[in-house]
Amino acid sequence: MSSFNIALNFEDGVTRFIECKAGEKVLDAAFRARINLPMDCSDGVCGTCKCKAESGRYDLGDDYIEDALSDDEKCGGLVLTCQMVPQSDCVIAVPASSAVCKTGQSKFAATVAKIELHNDAAVVLELDVEENAPVFLPGQYVNIDVPGSGQHRSYSFSSAPGESKLSFLIKKIPGGVMSTWLEAAQTGDKLELIGPLGSFYLRDVQRPLLFLAGGTGLAPFLSMLEVLARAKSRQKVHLIYGVTRDLDLVQVEAIEAYTAKLPNFSFSTVVADDASSHPRKGWVTQHIPADALNDGDVDVYLCGPPPMVDAVRKHFDDQGVKPNSFHYEKFTPNVAPKAAA
Template sequence: MNHSIALNFEDGVTRFIQCREGETVLDAAYRSRINLPMDCSDGVCGTCKCRAESGNYDLGDDYIDDALGEDEKDNGLVLTCQMVPSSDCVIAVPADSTVCKTGNAKFNATVARVEQHNDAAIVLELDVADDAPAFLPGQYVNIDVPGSGQHRSYSFSSAPGERRISFLIKRIPDGLMSDWVGKAQPGQALELTGPLGSFYLRKVDRPLLFLAGGTGLAPFLSMLETLARTGADQPVHMIYGVTRDADLVLVEQIEAYAAKLPNFNFITVVAEGASAHPRKGWVTQHMPAEVLHDGNLDVYLCGPPPMVDAVRKHFDDCGVTPASFHYEKFTPNAPARDKAA
């Protein structure tokens, strides 16, 4: 049986390799022409040390303590020259992809469906081939805008493993991508690059707090679908904040997840003072102490920079330090390497 191993590099590139039964991650990577850091390959030098963020594996006992101490092992560090997976795994590699002689994957897609949501957002669905790269829930791709020589970056709103993928695109007046998508027809071709990003759902060992700002909702839809398929024993609370009433999109889809996931609940918040919404203001004003679990939680935040900064300040003001805090800032119409949602 093969196991799928996601290698997440420091520059945000993710590459998936297949590890055969009994094969080490280092050997599987080399077989895939990815040169993970190494020197001795015998568990002596520690050069191949990485962090296993999820999955089951065996490290054996053929390495020395100087290469991997017990405290490091307890914190998820592994030697890829000794690590033999027994399940799918996610591994953080402390090196850029280019150093490991790999890089972004490019793949093609065709437009399947376009759905407008008021003047706020567009859902873009694309069909991809069976050999399209895998991704982790929460990650994004760069999509080339046909005829422009430019690209825009969007988080997957669909779950991994599907041949139809989807994105939630913010409507921007005269926006390069939103204008193109608004006129797109089924069957039109697009080129994508990725997956990318270190914002993805980790192993769920603690309560989760999802904070979505505007079309920053997209990666959480991917995460929720993944949790709906795998199950979630921990409580999951989401706060979805927008500027205007019209910006609240796909709420019925979130409600469907609330029906599927017994431990999931959510609220929506609208910032505009003239709104008739029952909860107005900012997400930080609707974050009661009980959802913070005294810091024993994992926080995932995707929204514009002011929202990210405000949430971080709120935690400081409350004296709460989450066990882990993963966030992604985005700005509309961002240039290359910035996130556009």
């Protein structure tokens, strides 16, 4: 490969992708893209350009001093971008805001390709991208401007990176700004999007995964599952999909399809409504199998409304469960901002 895609994730949630040529250092590639990553000496002496490599293969060479990057820091995934030469696509967490680095959010246009209703619970929105198709990490989201409202709403990609169409799973809210617009929207209508955004995304897969989805928080996991299927992952993955009512269970057939695509994938659904005849009722925390936690050697990803996120965190604390990593994203359907960790 003559070049690699490097995702720079800034601390304010903005992600920018840059192309790094073979043998090129990340700092040089960023400057070529007019992104001013933190730096001072650019010689591996000061440590100002220190970032964290969250995935990918790279070479740091030995032309830097230990005061700039200690062996312990190196083992923890920290890198000096002035010395880092990628050997694959990489994801780098930058401890600075996009504004400080003199870059910003990417804006692009899209056209409505399909609107599909799922009961009274959700809408699948498919978009054709006219130009500047976004590169994103599975799990991230965009802000979509709602035409004529002066407002935007945030939605996670349910499609995987590199697909010809972008798709989103949108909760149907009576009187909601986006829901109301979608009721009258037509194929060919134009939309403006900003992104990708968010620090909730699939990291390098090195151990079993536990996915916990609440309602339309299922969307990012559909993107992640497709990426895992394309990579022919053989890691164990278990998804628990919790909803309030039976009618809120949407795209179950799409989830079911991954049991054939991913040999070690399993899933279960949970309905909270006491009146439901669903075989698993209650809350997601009541239906987490012990083996899915793998004695803590598991990476947990959770996307759902704030009460669900808080309940899962409390459940883990009460049970003394400490996953290897725990990534979560809270969403409130009527509010644009998202919080991820």
